[in-house]
Amino acid sequence: MLGQVITIASGKGGTGKTSTAANIAVALCAYGEKVLLIDADIGLRCLDIVLGMSSYVLFSYGDVICGRATLKQAAVTHPIVKNLYLLTAPASFDEKEAFSQKNINAFLRYARRHFSYIIIDCAAGLGGANVAFGGSSDKCIIVSTPDETALRGGQIMADKLFEAGCEEIKLVVNRVKKGTIEKGHSPDIDKAMDTAGLGLLGIVPEDKDIPRCANAQKILLLYSDGKAVKAYNNIAKRLMGEKVRLLHI
Numbered sequence: 425m426l427g428q429v430i431t432i433a434s435g436k437g438g439t440g441k442t443s444t445a446a447n448i449a450v451a452l453c454a455y456g457e458k459v460l461l462i463d464a465d466i467g468l469r470c471l472d473i474v475l476g477m478s479s480y481v482l483f484s485y486g487d488v489i490c491g492r493a494t495l496k497q498a499a500v501t502h503p504i505v506k507n508l509y510l511l512t513a514p515a516s517f518d519e520k521e522a523f524s525q526k527n528i529n530a531f532l533r534y535a536r537r538h539f540s541y542i543i544i545d546c547a548a549g550l551g552g553a554n555v556a557f558g559g560s561s562d563k564c565i566i567v568s569t570p571d572e573t574a575l576r577g578g579q580i581m582a583d584k585l586f587e588a589g590c591e592e593i594k595l596v597v598n599r600v601k602k603g604t605i606e607k608g609h610s611p612d613i614d615k616a617m618d619t620a621g622l623g624l625l626g627i628v629p630e631d632k633d634i635p636r637c638a639n640a641q642k643i644l645l646l647y648s649d650g651k652a653v654k655a656y657n658n659i660a661k662r663l664m665g666e667k668v669r670l671l672h673i
């Protein structure tokens with residue numbers, strides 16, 4: 425069976441794409457899936473840090489597209505989570521081949537034969553290869569904080585990804601704080617969905633374990649039993665087709 429390609433994108437920066445991509449990937453691995461995580465944040469890649477893999481020699485997906493490495497050579501397995509593989513972003517924008525929809529499509533077609541899930545962590549906005557990856561994906565996830573500006577940015581990004589050919593786009597609302605919603609200081613989840621114009625895949629609460637683990641290069645799901653872990657597990661289950669109730673924050 426061919427793997428599913430899921431692109432994680434946003435309009436504004438810093439909404440939690442990298443945290444979401446890394447932790448959903450680890451959660452899918454914990455359910456026995458073989459997952460390829462692709463860092464598509466050209467020039468500012470950081471999934472290797474979040475996953476504690478920065479000391480590994482990494483070829484980029486650009487090296488694979490340009491024929492300097494095979495996918496097998498370039499996709500590095502995680503030292504602890506053995507069914508998790510990381511493929512990093514090219515360090516610069518120089519190589520046009522790494523951005524064309526045709527090449528990215530062909531590359532993902534090949535990758536689908538070797539992994540059950542391929543999760544792509546994009547840079548914010550429409551630049552680089554984001555739209556090409558999104559357009560070649562089975563699903564896209566827009567990650568937004570519950571702020572009007574981030575949600576509207578998410579809606580604009582989603583429109584571009586629909587236009588590029590992605591047929592299913594869902595919203596993850598990240599950094600949700602119950603108190604802030606209750607006081608009316610940020611939109612509630614229904615309002616967030618309305619503003620983004622998207623159906624909900626999940627919510628992730630504000631959780632200090634997320635930056636704590638990322639800074640220590642530790643895998644959140646192995647070092648925390650907080651609500652964010654539950655939230656990422658729920659999202660992974662939904663991606664696998666299970667019906668899971670929304671997390672009570």
Ligand SMILES: Nc1ncnc2c1ncn2[C@@H]1O[C@H](COP(=O)(O)OP(=O)(O)OP(=O)(O)O)[C@@H](O)[C@H]1O
Pocket residue numbers: 434436437438439440441442443444465546547548598599600628629630631632634635636638652
């Ligand atoms: N739910 C959360 N609770 C607390 N902190 C969070 C949460 N989600 C993300 N963060 C923190 O917010 C910061 C930005 O997160 P992250 O790097 O995942 O965002 P990003 O969308 O990938 O950013 P960029 O657009 O720069 O790629 C990080 O320090 C991360 O640890």
Ligand SMILES: [Mg+2]
Pocket residue numbers: 441442443465470545546547
């Ligand atoms: Mg990021």
